[in-house]
Every structure is written in structure tokens, then in C-alpha cells.
Amino acid sequence: MCASENMKHETGDSERRAIGALLVGDELLTGKRVDKHLPKLIELLAARGLELSWAQYVGDDAARLRAVLARTLADDDIVFSFGGIGATPDDRTRQCAAAAAGLELAIHPEGRAVLEERFGDRLYPHRIRMVEWPVGAEPIPNPVNGVPGFSLRHHHFVPGFPSMAWPMVEWVLDRRYAEMHNPDPPVEYLIEVRDTPESELIDLMEAIMAAHPSVRLACLPNASGRRVIELGLRGPRAAAVAAYDALVGALTDQVLPMTPLRAPEDESAA
Numbered sequence: 001m002c003a004s005e006n007m008k009h010e011t012g013d014s015e016r017r018a019i020g021a022l023l024v025g026d027e028l029l030t031g032k033r034v035d036k037h038l039p040k041l042i043e044l045l046a047a048r049g050l051e052l053s054w055a056q057y058v059g060d061d062a063a064r065l066r067a068v069l070a071r072t073l074a075d076d077d078i079v080f081s082f083g084g085i086g087a088t089p090d091d092r093t094r095q096c097a098a099a100a101a102g103l104e105l106a107i108h109p110e111g112r113a114v115l116e117e118r119f120g121d122r123l124y125p126h127r128i129r130m131v132e133w134p135v136g137a138e139p140i141p142n143p144v145n146g147v148p149g150f151s152l153r154h155h156h157f158v159p160g161f162p163s164m165a166w167p168m169v170e171w172v173l174d175r176r177y178a179e180m181h182n183p184d185p186p187v188e189y190l191i192e193v194r195d196t197p198e199s200e201l202i203d204l205m206e207a208i209m210a211a212h213p214s215v216r217l218a219c220l221p222n223a224s225g226r227r228v229i230e231l232g233l234r235g236p237r238a239a240a241v242a243a244y245d246a247l248v249g250a251l252t253d254q255v256l257p258m259t260p261l262r263a264p265e266d267e268s269a270a
């Protein structure tokens with residue numbers, strides 16, 4: 001299955017685009033089902049040197065789902081949406097995506113051919129709805145049972161079944177966004193600071209963040225009652241190393257007790 005020409009051209013600036021996830025279904029919000037997609041998507045992205053920028057859970061309420069999709073379709077973020085694309089009345093993602101994009105629903109001819117080969121006469125009248133997509137959508141092949149998902153612009157809609165959804169996401173990542181794969185993914189270095197109140201580190205953290213804007217700094221106090229703070233620095237390798245060295249130097253100058261938990265030299269040793 002091939003993407004259309006406009007889909008091919010769309011990925012030209014994808015190196016600068018964020019990646020998001022929509023997890024759809026009332027069963028996720030009520031606790032009836034435990035979501036497995038989010039950690040797996042993070043894993044699939046990490047294997048390609050990519051990171052997830054945001055994730056949102058949304059139920060089957062049509063108005064709310066439509067509003068969420070209208071917002072995300074208006075952005076440039078690449079979005080993977082899990083669930084709600086079946087033929088039963090509670091599956092509303094296809095319809096809400098079309099409404100959010102201002103498009104009609106139509107039976108996709110390539111999708112229909114795939115389902116006719118699989119189901120024959122049993123395809124009608126209900127199963128055919130599984131390929132009733134927003135006009136302009138393109139198929140995402142399903143290696144498990146053949147029932148495709150679909151891509152609409154920079155959104156990619158896959159089933160809620162993990163065995164189907166995960167290889168479909170991989171197919172999209174490798175076919176649509178291969179140029180985004182990063183051989184030098186972000187790294188994270190960690191330092192533990194002891195016997196120091198968080199308030200005494202604020203000026204130092206702000207200085208590090210200002211001097212190294214491409215690096216994200218995270219401060220995680222210990223919740224067990226111990227006076228221990230974990231400082232994390234995450235970003236491109238060279239920038240993260242520079243920020244780490246600056247932080248270690250500043251902590252040393254202030255004679256603050258610290259222990260490196262993950263340092264650049266640990267990678268060299270490995």
C-alpha cells in the first residue's frame with residue numbers, strides 16, 4: 001500500500017515536529033482496561049531515537065473526541081491514535097476524525113478490496129464500515145487480520161488491539177518518517193544531591209537552564225523523608241555533557257554533597 005503524493009511531501013519538515021498519542025475509549029478511563037499502548041509507543045520511538053512529546057486519554061463521547069481531534073489536526077504534530085475505529089456503535093473515532101477535519105466519510109476502495117478478499121459476502125452490511133474513512137485517508141496495513149487502519153494527514157489511526165496496533169505503528173514510523181530516525185538520540189545524566197534543601201538549588205538550576213537551553217533539567221526530591229534530590233539533565237549528547245559538567249562544577253564550588261548516578265564517563269566505560 002502506497003501513500004499518496006501529498007502524504008509523501010508532508011514529511012519534508014517532520015524532523016522538527018513533535019509526536020503525540022491519543023488513547024481512545026471509555027474502558028481506559030473507567031479502569032476496565034489498562035492501557036498498554038503508551039509505554040509501547042515510547043519504546044518504539046526510542047528504538048528509532050525519537051521521543052513522545054505528549055499523550056492524552058479521551059473517552060468515547062463524540063463531542064469531546066471531535067473537539068480533541070479538531071485541535072490536534074490543526075497542529076503540525078504527528079499523532080498516533082489508538083482505538084475506536086471498528087464497526088460497532090461505540091467506535092466513533094472514524095466519524096469524529098472526519099467531522100473534525102470537515103470531511104465526508106466514504107468507503108475507501110483499496111480498503112474495501114482488502115476486506116472483500118477476507119470476508120466475502122460477510123463483509124456487508126456492517127463490517128464494511130471499518131473502511132469508511134474521511135475522504136483522502138490512506139490505508140495502514142494490518143499484518144494480523146488484514147483489517148487496515150488509516151492515515152489522515154499527520155494523524156495515524158490504529159486499532160485498540162496491541163498485537164495489531166504496534167506493528168502498524170512501526171510500519172508508519174518506518175515508511176512515513178524514516179528521515180526522522182535519529183542515530184544520536186537524547187541522553188540523560190543524573191546527579192544525587194544530599195542534605196540540601198530544594199530552595200537552595202533554584203538559582204543554580206535556573207543558571208544551568210539559561211546557559212544550556214537545549215537541555216531539559218528535572219528536579220525530583222525524595223518523597224521518603226530523606227533529604228535527597230535527584231537532578232536530571234536530558235538533551236543532545238554534546239549539550240547534555242556540557243550542562244552536566246557545568247552542574248558538577250557549580251555543585252563542587254558550593255561544596256554540596258553529591259553523587260553521580262549516571263555520568264558521561266559511565267557511557268565511555270560501557
